[in-house]
Amino acid sequence: GLVLLLSLVILPKQNPVQAVNVGEEKSSPAASNDAYWDGVTKDVSWYNVYSAEFTLHTAAQFAGLMQLVNTNAYSFLSINTGERQVVKLEQDLYLNSDELPTQNVWTPVGMGNMIGFEGILDGQGHTIHNLYLNDANPYVEYQGLIGWLNKEGEVRNLTVNGTVVSGGNVSRAILVGYNRGAVKNCTVKGSLVNTTAKSTTAGVVGYNEGTIESCINYASVTSNGQMLGGIAGYTKENTTILNCDNYGAIEGGANYFGGVIGDSTGTSLKNCNNYGTVSGTGNYAGGIVGYAT
DSSP: OOOOOOOOOOOOOOOOOOOOOTTOOOOOOOOOGGGBOOSSOOOOTTOOSSOSEEEEOSHHHHHHHHHHHHTSOOOOBOTTTOOBOEEEESSOEESSOSSSTTSSOOOOBSOBTTBOBOSEEEEEEEEEEEEEEOSOOTTOOEESSEEEEOTTOEEEEEEEEEEEEESSOSEEESSEEEESSEEESOEEEEEEEEOSSOOOEESSEEEESSEEESOEEOSEEEESSSOEESSEEEEOTTEEEESOEEOSOEEESSSOEESSEEEESSEEEESOEEOSOEEESSSOEESSEEEEO
């Protein structure tokens, strides 16, 4: 006859499965006290003109980078080798607390007029939280965490979460106001509002004269001025934007606004996508590029 062999498998006790929302960010370990900036201290003791690499441990040291570029006009090129000096972040930094996210007004690293950063800023996957810019300094032409990135400069592997309210600058973004170098593997979150008719506004780079690669914008960007985009507001000829995505809502109040680029002149644009809404008044609006020549 037919014999049935039955086996009993006893499974170990399982912990209850917790529901996780798609896209939900994992909570980060509690930040140390020195990860928070007091809005005043600018520690420059870590810097010298000879070393090839520096690792920043505190928010005050990162504020020192702003002091070194804007006041001392250091180029961040090593005297020993002539190579670009590398500045790395060791932990997430907070330019404001979560409770008071607009208490400390940031002054961009590089204030225009060729005063800019030309080293390498490597976030090493860390985030700069609660950046706040609001045109408090009328002498700052370019708004962003980095105002002016020189031709040899590079920002990479960094996430910035911030709020920018701009009313009178030449070019503005949450990450880099004016880029002549390279911005790679960076993510931008938060919001930017330009209240004037002045041009070139974006989440990642306001005015692009260099390379933007593998960057993502989640920030909402609203502008009354021309040339508005999620990744770049305006891009010059012989520039490259590669593997970039925009998820932020783009709202234009004038001409030339798009999900990735507002206005493009001879830019090499490859493998870029827009998943955010693009709306507003004016002419030359597009899902990817508002206007291209």
